[in-house]
Amino acid sequence: MITLRRLRRATALCVLGAALAGCGTTEAGRQAPRPAPSAPAAPSPSRTPTLAPGPGGLTPVFEHGPRTDRDKAGAPDGKLVALTFDADMTADQGPRAAAGEHFDNPRLIATLRKLKVPATVFMTGRWAEEYPDEARSIGRDPRFEIANHSYSHYAYTDDCYGLPTVSEDRMRSDLERAYTAFEKAGVANPMPYFRFPGGCYDKAALKELAATGVTAVQWDVVSGDAFATDADAVTRQVLDGVRPGSVVVMHCTRSAAPVTEEVVRAVVPELRRQGYRFVKVSELIGAANTHR
Template sequence: MITPVRRVAALCALAAALAPLTACGTAQDTRAVRTTDSATAPAAGARNAAPTPSRTPAAPSRTPAAPSRTPTLAPGPAGLTPVFRNGPRTAGKTVALTFDADMTADQGPRAAAGEHFDNPGLITALRTLKVPATVFMTGRWAEEYPDQARSLGRDPGFEIANHSYSHHAFTDDCYGLPTVPEDAMRTDVERAYTAFRKAGVPSAMPYFRFPGGCYDQRALRAVSGLGVTAVQWDVVSGDAFATDADAVARQVLDGVRPGSVVVMHCTRSAAPTTEQVVRTVVPELRRRGYRFVKVSELIATAGGRR
């Protein structure tokens, strides 16, 4: 398909060539645990700022402060990055649709040859249906589609969150994705925020989704100084590489519960049915009494710190 930093610290996944984009784990895992789609944490002692780019360009190695009211989870044991999967089940029928805008660092030639890693039709559908959404974007995607990144980042209906720069895995054996060395993990996250800023995204959120959803304690520790919350999900849409939109819609509708986070993708070449799925599930969930919210609202409801 989870606290801000005083020192203003540096700054939906396509496994190499068509590998699935899903996995999840827990902050207590000692190795990566996988499910079926894509999902980090605030630093110890961090408050009222987040590793998000601002309108004023920052030094390449630092991340400007983010809005002070952005909710994040408190760090886990020993300051580990916290992980968020879903909101409270008893706080009303809310659901967050999240979309991974995946593009790996080496897919430029494929984009140049005509492959579409964007999905304007999906974004139009969300706007038409007035559905707020959280887009987990890779820095490479923002570089390839800067106008779209800027448009999403400045649209109050969306919030942009971090999905790494390279979309390389933060653990070994993550669906065939190349692996980020441990000493480069933090830099990869920071580099994505830099790409967002350069594209014109004014305030990316302090939320991070691990590529492939794969993480372990080592990865949580590596990014723990960034003040981000790792965001996973509790509903796997199954839209990655799917060709049966009705089957994907049924899977979403069967899985959603109050406070759910649904993981989908914003890449036409890898998730061609997602627009149709959204046009099916949104009116049905509304008929069932659900209200659509962004991840930030769910985290706030769950007691996130501001």
């Protein structure tokens, strides 16, 4: 189980390693969180790229990777882009799911597999509880990685798109509760990355989560798929926004993002035609570290 104590221990080890091997400042990151003993581990790197703490020890925030198609030595590295999908479900949406509303999107996951597209799924703990078989399947597929999107999908700041809010003294427990839900679902190796619900954060939130050792992951390309019904418009917005190193935010929720799978089918071949290579967020963070 990924508990706050374990995350703090990982952070302490990283600090010790920094004195020996530049932990957190090169592509070598913190040891990847271990799955529960009963959960078979999917193939994953032994060390997970993360960012060094921000100013004053605040939780670091990652928005995009290198804006180049070459590595630090100048060799061709390809134009990298990361597709990310938020598996949103608030803590109080159980009755809506019981009534037949679909907060999952198995067809989207199947399409990503068919197109052989690596992706990072930012999952809420409530989503993992509602769809444990899907969460486990995604988490055990080496093409994907699961990261933390909070347990409740309640905002970590006030005035965030009308979302209910989490008080400062509950932020860390909300994050940890999501990892507990992943463990119960049998998710192997969830990543030490966190996406704020609604993308809303402030200095107080970054301070509260600093002890957990997570890297906050934002984005630089808003797909606009949330509640969209025009797949062509969303496709154009993604293609117009992507640059080398981009992180694209989309959603893995049929009820709130019904055209996302169609958008992926259009976006993927076009970006490949333009020379882009799809990677998970972990690879993009690793590339960013090597370019420093």
